[in-house]
Amino acid sequence: xxxxxxxxxxxxxxxxxxxxxxxxxxxxxxxxxxxxxxxxxxxxxxxxxxxxxxxxxxxxxxxxxxxxxxxxxxxxxxxxxxxxxxxxxxxxxxxxxxxxxxxxxxxxxxxxxxxxxxxxxxxxxxxxxxxxxxxxxxxxxxxxxxxxxxxxxxxxxxxxxxxxxxxxxxxxxxxxxxxxxxxxxxxxxxxxxxxxxxxxxxxxxxxxxxxxxxxxxxxxxxxxxxxxxxxxxxxxxxxxxxxxxxxxxxxxxxxxxxx
Amino acid sequence: xxxxxxxxxxxxxxxxxxxxxxxxxxxxxxxxxxxxxxxxxxxxxxxxxxxxxxxxxxxxxxxxxxxxxxxxxxxxxxxxxxxxxxxxxxxxxxxxxxxxxxxxxxxxxxxxxxxxxxxxxxxxxxxxxxxxxxxxxxxxxxxxxxxxxxxxxxxxxxxxxxxxxxxxxxxxxxxxxxxxxxxxxxxxxxxxxxxxxxxxxxxxxxxxxxxxxxxxxxxxxxxxxxxxxxxxxxxxxxxxxxxxxxxxxxxxxxxxxxxxxxxxxxxxxxxxxxxxxxxxxxxxxxxxxxxxxxxxxxxxxxxxxxxxxxxxxxxxxxxxxxxxxxxxxxxxxxxxxxxxxxxxxxxxxxxxxxxxxxxxxxxxxxxxxxxxxxxxxxxxxxxxxxxxxxxxxxxxxxxxxxxxxxxxxxxxx
Numbered sequence: 001x002x003x004x005x006x007x008x009x010x011x012x013x014x015x016x017x018x019x020x021x022x023x024x025x026x027x028x029x030x031x032x033x034x035x036x037x038x039x040x041x042x043x044x045x046x047x048x049x050x051x052x053x054x055x056x057x058x059x060x061x062x063x064x065x066x067x068x069x070x071x072x073x074x075x076x077x078x079x080x081x082x083x084x085x086x087x088x089x090x091x092x093x094x095x096x097x098x099x100x101x102x103x104x105x106x107x108x109x110x111x112x113x114x115x116x117x118x119x120x121x122x123x124x125x126x127x128x129x130x131x132x133x134x135x136x137x138x139x140x141x142x143x144x145x146x147x148x149x150x151x152x153x154x155x156x157x158x159x160x161x162x163x164x165x166x167x168x169x170x171x172x173x174x175x176x177x178x179x180x181x182x183x184x185x186x187x188x189x190x191x192x193x194x195x196x197x198x199x200x201x202x203x204x205x206x207x208x209x210x211x212x213x214x215x216x217x218x219x220x221x222x223x224x225x226x227x228x229x230x231x232x233x234x235x236x237x238x239x240x241x242x243x244x245x246x247x248x249x250x251x252x253x254x255x256x257x258x259x
Numbered sequence: 260x261x262x263x264x265x266x267x268x269x270x271x272x273x274x275x276x277x278x279x280x281x282x283x284x285x286x287x288x289x290x291x292x293x294x295x296x297x298x299x300x301x302x303x304x305x306x307x308x309x310x311x312x313x314x315x316x317x318x319x320x321x322x323x324x325x326x327x328x329x330x331x332x333x334x335x336x337x338x339x340x341x342x343x344x345x346x347x348x349x350x351x352x353x354x355x356x357x358x359x360x361x362x363x364x365x366x367x368x369x370x371x372x373x374x375x376x377x378x379x380x381x382x383x384x385x386x387x388x389x390x391x392x393x394x395x396x397x398x399x400x401x402x403x404x405x406x407x408x409x410x411x412x413x414x415x416x417x418x419x420x421x422x423x424x425x426x427x428x429x430x431x432x433x434x435x436x437x438x439x440x441x442x443x444x445x446x447x448x449x450x451x452x453x454x455x456x457x458x459x460x461x462x463x464x465x466x467x468x469x470x471x472x473x474x475x476x477x478x479x480x481x482x483x484x485x486x487x488x489x490x491x492x493x494x495x496x497x498x499x500x501x502x503x504x505x506x507x508x509x510x511x512x513x514x515x516x517x518x519x520x521x522x523x524x525x526x527x528x529x530x531x532x533x534x535x536x537x538x539x540x541x542x543x544x545x546x547x548x549x550x551x552x553x554x555x556x557x558x559x560x561x562x563x564x565x566x567x568x569x570x571x572x573x574x575x576x577x578x579x580x581x582x583x584x585x586x587x588x589x590x591x592x593x594x595x596x597x598x599x600x601x602x603x604x605x606x607x608x609x610x611x612x613x614x615x616x617x618x619x620x621x622x623x624x625x626x627x628x629x630x631x632x633x634x635x636x637x638x639x640x641x642x643x644x645x646x647x648x649x650x651x652x653x654x655x656x657x658x659x660x661x662x663x664x665x666x667x668x669x670x671x672x
Contacts, residue, residue, distance in 0.1 A: 012624075059553070079555045091553065097546035099614035102538075108543055109554030112537045120536055122477035129479075142284075 009072040010035050010201040011056070011087065011170045016065035018051055023200055024049040026225045029065075033201040038192060040216035041205045047222040049205050053172050056080040057089040078235060082177070083110070088162070092178060095159040099149040102140060103128045105147055106162050124248050131165045132157075137193055141211035153184025160191050163200075170201045177211050189215050223248040245258075264384030271337025278483050296624060298622040298659060299608055302652070306523035317634055320507040322463060327505075327518040332580040333347055333596065334521050337621035338528045342565045344544045344604055345532070347613025348400065350569045353600055354415030356392050356576030359418045360385040362425055365432035367585040368439060373656060374450075378438025382578060385625070389574025390420070390567050393542040394547035396641035397566030401559040407566075433586040442520065443582035446513035452502040467491050497632020517579060521622070524575065528568075529618040539563060544615030557579045574598070595646070602649065603628050606656040612664060627652065 006090050009032035014136050018026040026048045033039040043049050050153050054060040056067070058078040067074050076082050082089070096105045106128045112120045128143045137157045139224070141149065147155060156176050163171040173192060176186040192215050196202045212219060213233060221228040221244040228244045289297065310317040336353050343350045373549035376384070396414050400407045426432065434440055447455065467487050475479045505514040509540050532538035543551040544561050552558050580596075581587045584617060607620025607628050628649060635645045 057553070079553055083555055087551070095550055095553070097543045097550050097614070099546035100542060104539060104542075108551070109540075109556045111539055113536050116535045119536060119539060120473075122473045122479060125474075125479050126477045 009033060009068070009069065010070060012068040012071075012243065013052070013056070014066040014068065016052070016055060016067075017063050018060060019063060024225055026055070029222065029225070029227055031220055031227075033138060033203050035201050036196055036199050037167070037217040038202045038204055038215050040198045040212040040219040041222065042207070042209070042219060042245060043222035043228075046224070047245075048225040051225075052222070053174055053205065055088055056082065056087060056172065058191045062129060083166070086167065087172070088116045088166060088168040089172040089225060090156075090163055092172060092175045094153055096147045097160075099146060101146050102143040102150075102158055105158060106131070106165055108162075110166065115166065118195060127165060129162075131161050134175055135161055135164060135191055137161060137187075137191070151184065152180050152189050152201070156180065156184075156188050160188070160195065164195065164198070168200065169196060170203065173206065176204070177206065177208060185211070185253045209241060212241075215240060221245055235250070261465070267664075278486065281483055281486060283441030294463040294479055296608060296617075296619070296623060298656075299606060299620070299627065300311040301631070302606075302627055305622065306634070310637070311601060311632065314634065314637045316637055319497075320504050321509060322637070323501075324446075324505045324508040324511075324515060325632050326629055327515050327521075328394070328583060329351075329633055330509050330625045331443065331517040331521050332576045332583070333599045333603055333621055334576075335524055336522055336573050336576035336596070336600040337577060337607070337625055338618060339569035340600050340604040340619050341528065341607075341609050341621050342532070342541060342568045344545075344609045344611060345376065345541050345613060345616060346565050348547075348562070348565070349601075349611075350396070350407065350573075351411040351597060352392065352396060353411075353420055353569060353573040353576075354387060354597030355415050355418035355422060355592040356570060357573040357580065358422050359392070359576035359577070360389045360574035360586075361581035361587045362422055362590050363388045364430070365434050366425065368434060368436040369432060370435055380623060381436065382442075383437060385578050386571050386574045389570035389577075390573070390574075391570070392395075393567035394563065394569025396570070397563035398565065407633075410556065411605060415597070421466075422591055423589065426591075429465065430586040434581060439578070439582050439583055441516065441582075442509060442584075443517045443579050444517040444622060446511050447516060447519070449506045449513055450516040452506060453499075455514070455539075456495075456498040456502045459498045460491075463494055464491050491670075520579070521625075522573075524572070525618060527620045528572075528621070531616050537561070537564070542614055546613075547614075575614065595649075599628050599649070602656075603651045605660070606652060608660075608662065610660050611657065612660075615664075 001198045002070070011031075011033050013029065014069040015135045016026050016029045016031075017024070029048065029052065031041070031052065034075075041049055041052070051060065056076065058081050061077065067076060069087075074081075074085060075085075076085070100108070103125050107124050111125050115119060124232045125143060132140060134141070135157070140154055147158065150158065152200065155161060160171070160173065160176070176192065178189050180188060189211060192202060194215075196215075204216055206214065208244075209254075216233050219231045219233060219236070219241060221231065221241065223245065225249075231241065231244070302464070307318075307541050316322050336357055340350065340353065364381050364385035367384045368378060369375060392414065396410050398409075399405055399410050449470045470505030471481055471484065471487060472507065501518070502514050505518075506512050510665060532541060540551065540561050543554070544558050548558055551561075583589070603622065603624030604621050605618070607616070607622070609616025609620045631648055632645055632654065635648065
């Protein structure tokens, strides 16, 4: 049915509902992602993609439903809980502090320090260089330059590399290629594939179906806060996904598989 | 993306240690808008040369000694301002908060009353007062979300009111306690001065060496050893020169204790800002508070702690100023103290937009403001000239900051 090897999803959401006042952002949504696969999460504006990410990242709390990690029920109350589980979210443009350099951003909030809270710069810089190298990010000249001086693609690479640095299990990428040029998009998509190759469960949130079909193994479609279906990349086409996004037509072979 | 890239990176790392490469990188950074301390150091030299040409006394030993005492209060308060500006906030209460803490130190040592405590206890109570002011203001700002401008403006009025209330009937409290008066007026003996300068130099060298060794051990680019040594020699030389000059001052030769306090507090502040996790989080909150929050940093706590630092530094500054006058009166914390302190931080290269600048900037800015005030007094110009020149320098510093910021933004994208 799908190309992933693990029987249990790394991260699974069951029957998630979330409302903001009278607005029902998510109702009874199911979602899953497994180790070593790229799961795309697509939908029109207002479909609930961002809300779903924020629920998993601990920015928003969920009203109803269950989150399972490696098959075990877990609760996520804040960004720290998500980080502890190994869930990392790479946000569209809120991820980095411009005034800090690459190393400082990579370790932001999780700095290596001695018992007196004194920063240990050498190991941080060392691990940053190693991580960037392991992802073949070679366009960054110095890891001590401020992020403000980097290009859009380089920033996105730093944000993604941060997810790898922490031996995360699940990485959410929120519109990683929005506002990037052709060559930079290429860089980032290669990076996304490399993440999955390293065994991570990757969730790609994107409007760009060309990108999605290039790197994703499966595609989850949301519409107006509800599931439309989960599609296998090899058994569907852009036409079908566009219809699912706009009209919410049911997916023939995969709808039953998630629930 | 090419397979040859790792070798290039290796070569680049080796290459980064040569002096030529460092100068080139520095020059590129300057062109990109990251000028560091360059403008302020040029400013200090230019102002020094100007007043030297105008007044023969300006570069005399006794005036140098006097200058240290004059700039101490503002510089210490400015250290707190740096932290507040780094998180992108403002603290307008520091002037009268420092005045109120000056009143507190005088009040808690007042002889012949029920609150006649030893000097150091009174000092601790004054700093506690500053911490409390910061805690209250910071909590309102962090938890309720009232803009810091308004909260600290209210704090300014309340502190001024409290000063008037406490001093009301008598209008003045004299300080008789020797420990408190010594803070601004004690002069180190000549030999103690040399010992202190030596400790400073050794500490500097040890810190530089430690950094060099740990980077070398980790196989990271170490920078040029010659430049590192040069920097240590330069600042150590500055310390010895300062002691040497002060030891020539008549009638009371020696380095003022208050100068040591300033150097210590600036050093401590710089250490906290650049070497600890707390300092790193302060910069992150100023650079992008949302990113900091999503990285799991407790942004509210950082804001509150920063306002407490500001309060404590204002308190220390207020005590220094009260000690210098051997007492406190109704003008405490007023005048240009608030604006001088904020100006000192801004002139020292700390951005009003948050996230950029260094604590040592407080010292550079304090020196510039102190030199201008001192020089203009020596030349017997009016206060009008003093205000106008300080204003022009401040405007220049803020304009520079804004232009550089825009420049950095355009280089980035």
